Every structure is written in C-alpha cells, then in structure tokens.
Amino acid sequence: MNSTWIILNPNAGTKDKTLIPDIEAKAKFIRKSPGQNLFKTQHPGHASEITKKAIKQGVEKIIAVGGDGTVNEIARELVHSKTALAIIPAGSGNGLARQLNIPMNRQKAWEVAVNLEKTAIDSLEINGEAFFCTAGFGFDAFVTHEFHNMPERGLMSYAKASVGSYFKFPDQNFEILLAGKDRIIVDAIGITIANAGQYGNNAWISPLSDIRDGKAELVILKKMPSYLLPGFLYKLFQKKLIPDNYYSTIELPKTFTIKTDCNFLHVDGEVIPLEKGYKTYKVKILPKSLNIIPGKI
Numbered sequence: 001m002n003s004t005w006i007i008l009n010p011n012a013g014t015k016d017k018t019l020i021p022d023i024e025a026k027a028k029f030i031r032k033s034p035g036q037n038l039f040k041t042q043h044p045g046h047a048s049e050i051t052k053k054a055i056k057q058g059v060e061k062i063i064a065v066g067g068d069g070t071v072n073e074i075a076r077e078l079v080h081s082k083t084a085l086a087i088i089p090a091g092s093g094n095g096l097a098r099q100l101n102i103p104m105n106r107q108k109a110w111e112v113a114v115n116l117e118k119t120a121i122d123s124l125e126i127n128g129e130a131f132f133c134t135a136g137f138g139f140d141a142f143v144t145h146e147f148h149n150m151p152e153r154g155l156m157s158y159a160k161a162s163v164g165s166y167f168k169f170p171d172q173n174f175e176i177l178l179a180g181k182d183r184i185i186v187d188a189i190g191i192t193i194a195n196a197g198q199y200g201n202n203a204w205i206s207p208l209s210d211i212r213d214g215k216a217e218l219v220i221l222k223k224m225p226s227y228l229l230p231g232f233l234y235k236l237f238q239k240k241l242i243p244d245n246y247y248s249t250i251e252l253p254k255t256f257t258i259k260t261d262c263n264f265l266h267v268d269g270e271v272i273p274l275e276k277g278y279k280t281y282k283v284k285i286l287p288k289s290l291n292i293i294p295g296k297i
C-alpha cells in the first residue's frame with residue numbers, strides 16, 4: 001500500500017500549465033508499490049471523498065495540491081485522524097500553508113511535503129464546521145463574499161472589495177458568551193475568531209495567535225475614521241497590529257457562543273450565507289487535532 005496519497009485540484013489557482021505534469025512526475029517518484037497515489041479532483045467535495053477513503057486505508061500522509069478550498073476539504077476530514085496533511089500551495093490566498101511556513105515555491109514546498117517530521121495543530125468548530133485559521137462575522141465575511149464575485153483573484157481584488165465596502169458597511173451587533181458567565185455585548189463592523197494569525201496573503205489580523213498553542217483569540221474591529229485606515233493596513237501587513245480604540249483582542253475559552261444577526265460568516269475564506277435574524281453559533285477549540293507536515297517552525 002502507498003503510504004502517501006496526493007490530491008490535486010487541477011482547477012486551482014491561476015492556470016499554471018506546468019502544475020499537473022510536474023505533480024504527475026513527482027507522484028511516480030514517491031510511489032513505493034503498485035497502485036494509485038495521485039488523485040485529481042473532479043468536482044467540489046471530491047477531495048473529501050478521497051480523504052475519507054485514505055483514512056480508512058490507513059494512509060499516513062496526504063499531500064494536498066490546491067488552494068484553500070481544497071486544503072480545507074481535506075483538512076476537515078483529517079481532524080482527529082492519524083493521517084498527516086502536507087500542502088503544495090496552488091491557490092491565491094494559501095492561508096494555512098503560509099501559516100505553517102510552507103514555501104510558496106512549488107519545488108521547495110515539495111521538499112517540505114516529503115519530510116517525515118510532523119506536528120499537531122489546533123482546529124476549531126463553529127456549529128460543527130471545522131476551520132483552521134480564521135472565521136469571521138461582519139466586515140471580513142462581507143469582503144470575502146464580494147471578493148468571490150469579482151472577476152480577478154489576488155490581493156488587488158481583495159483591496160478593491162475592502163475599500164469599496166468599508167464606508168457603507170454598518171455596525172453589527174454581537175453578544176459573545178464566554179465560558180457560560182462572562183458576556184460581551186458589542187457593536188462593531190466585524191469580529192474574527194483567530195486560531196492562526198493571518199487571513200492569508202500575509203494579512204496578520206491577530207499577530208499573537210499561534211496555531212499550536214491550544215488557544216484562540218477573538219478580534220473585535222470597530223469602524224475607524226478614514227485617516228487612520230492607512231496606518232491600520234500598514235500594521236496589518238507588517239504583523240504589527242496592537243490594541244487601540246478600534247482594534248482589540250480577547251483570549252477565548254475552549255467553548256463559547258456568539259449571537260448575531262450578520263448575513264455572512266466566513267470560515268477560512270469560504271463564505272457561508274446566514275439566515276435572517278439573530279442566531280447563536282457554538283464554537284469549540286480542538287487542541288492538537290490535526291497532524292501536519294510544517295515548514296520551518
């Protein structure tokens with residue numbers, strides 16, 4: 001049996017024609033015994049199906065080749081399993097890969113992926129949906145929604161979506177119940193639950209968050225005057241955000257709930273439209289629940 005499977009999304013990223021032949025050659029190189037070890041996804045959800053099979057068959061490692069959507073499909077299935085996840089980033093944001101210090105260069109990422117060294121990271125669940133980096137209600141979820149409707153991918157489109165929405169985006173109401181007794185009621189343009197420090201694209205919304213510390217932080221972002229925005233953005237990308245009147249962080253307990261009437265939630269950059277009206281969302285931290293092959297840590 002092959003102990004490493006490769007799952008490749010042939011549609012991921014900006015159509016790089018060298019990706020598929022390169023990964024096919026690499027798959028042959030690491031195949032130890034007859035049988036398939038490279039699986040190309042044919043539709044959304046296919047990566048999850050292949051991952052379930054891999055776990056059943058006791059595969060030791062899955063190398064995910066794709067963007068955040070593919071990586072998350074695989075990672076969600078792998079939570080609490082023995083199978084480890086390695087990543088060859090081939091998307092536009094590559095949030096988890098960046099967080100794990102996996103090189104963006106394909107060859108260098110491959111050299112990391114074939115390593116034996118593994119470590120466990122934390123994951124979270126929001127109403128049963130697993131995520132690994134960030135989940136957010138309000139402004140960041142709305143921007144992610146707008147971004148997905150734009151013709152182009154990449155950082156410029158994110159910037160356009162953010163600037164276009166910021167001034168008209170209204171305050172949202174949040175009620176956060178921490179460990180059953182402490183209650184935070186706040187009006188803000190958004191809140192983000194951060195397991196990892198960045199959204200992706202090196203946008204460090206919670207610089208002190210560490211994906212391996214068994215903890216997560218809540219970021220509360222209030223609307224700031226426009227003259228403060230350039231400084232905020234500079235600090236966001238320089239990993240230098242610190243609390244002030246508009247930006248604050250709170251360490252979260254292992255379980256907590258959020259009540260809000262926001263229209264959208266994003267989990268690791270994937271947008272989930274929400275039903276109208278106030279709803280309560282249960283969040284749980286699952287320490288050291290996913291085995292990964294990290295870059296330099």
Ligand SMILES: Nc1ncnc2c1ncn2[C@@H]1O[C@H](COP(=O)(O)OP(=O)(O)OP(=O)(O)O)[C@@H](O)[C@H]1O
Pocket residue numbers: 009010011012013014041042043044045046066067068069070071073090091092093094153
């Ligand atoms: N053959 C396929 N055809 C269409 N969609 C697919 C196929 N295989 C996988 N998918 C879906 O495509 C979605 C997007 O893929 P992925 O995130 O890997 O690439 P991307 O969107 O280019 O990257 P990023 O999210 O970083 O911009 C995934 O959620 C996955 O389920």
